[in-house]
Amino acid sequence: MRVQLEQPSKRRESEFLDAVARSKKLHLNRVAPPDKVEKYQAFLNQIRSPWRVTFFVVLKTGGDLIGVVNIDSMIRGAFQSGYLGYYGFIPYVGSGLMREGLIEVVSRAFHQLKLHRLEANIQPNNERSIALVRSLGFRLEGFSPKYLKVCGRWRDHERWAILAEEWEGSAVS
Numbered sequence: 001m002r003v004q005l006e007q008p009s010k011r012r013e014s015e016f017l018d019a020v021a022r023s024k025k026l027h028l029n030r031v032a033p034p035d036k037v038e039k040y041q042a043f044l045n046q047i048r049s050p051w052r053v054t055f056f057v058v059l060k061t062g063g064d065l066i067g068v069v070n071i072d073s074m075i076r077g078a079f080q081s082g083y084l085g086y087y088g089f090i091p092y093v094g095s096g097l098m099r100e101g102l103i104e105v106v107s108r109a110f111h112q113l114k115l116h117r118l119e120a121n122i123q124p125n126n127e128r129s130i131a132l133v134r135s136l137g138f139r140l141e142g143f144s145p146k147y148l149k150v151c152g153r154w155r156d157h158e159r160w161a162i163l164a165e166e167w168e169g170s171a172v173s
Contacts, residue, residue: 003066003100005055005108008047012056013040015065019089029151030126031087033068051075053113057088057101065089066097069105071118080116082109086129099132103172106136110164117164121147121157130158137170138162 008016017040020033027033034040047054047070054070067088074082084106088098109115120138122129138160146154167173 001100001104002060003057003097003104004060005069005101005104006058008044008054008056008068010041010044012065013037016040016056019065023088023090023093026090026093027087029153029155030123030129031085032151033087053108055101055105057098059097064092066092066101069098069101071105071109071113071115074113074115080114082113082115082118084109084118084120084133093128099135102132102136106162106167107173110167115164117161119159119161121159123150123155124158130160133160136162136172137166139166 017035017037020027020035034043046052051074052070052072053074054068056068057066058064059066067086069084069086071082071084084102086098086102092098106118109118118138119141120129120133121144122133124143139162141159141161144157144159147157148155
């Protein structure tokens with residue numbers, strides 16, 4: 001593993017905001033990460049909720065910030081499910097480093113958090129993201145028109161999901 005997971009913190013604020021700025025075109029209409037100091041502080045406050053876990057993916061050597069992965073809206077009880085979200089930063093896109101981070105987060109979701117199901121909702125034109133979840137064993141479950149409001153517009157999404165037993169039976173886990 002070339003990466004490790006880290007809890008988001010105030011000490012990464014400047015590096016995070018620089019990464020968001022240089023990745024603006026990459027994120028365009030797909031995600032709106034915090035891009036100002038006050039938004040970063042709000043992000044740090046928001047991730048403290050009991051139904052969400054958020055990680056920075058960082059290089060083991062050098063500690064560079066690669067991206068962000070979160071599991072949001074975790075529902076317990078009979079559902080035991082959460083929504084997987086992630087985004088990477090330039091210049092690490094396409095390097096396989098976010099994939100390594102996602103493998104670790106999905107493993108934690110099923111082993112430590114004891115979730116039964118993870119769902120990733122991805123805009124149909126985001127081919128890299130679709131290829132990424134497919135490589136992890138997620139399967140396409142359907143299409144949801146105008147499913148999520150992203151960057152001020154309701155956008156179509158494909159629903160990709162994986163169950164704990166599918167993860168355990170995969171070569172990736």
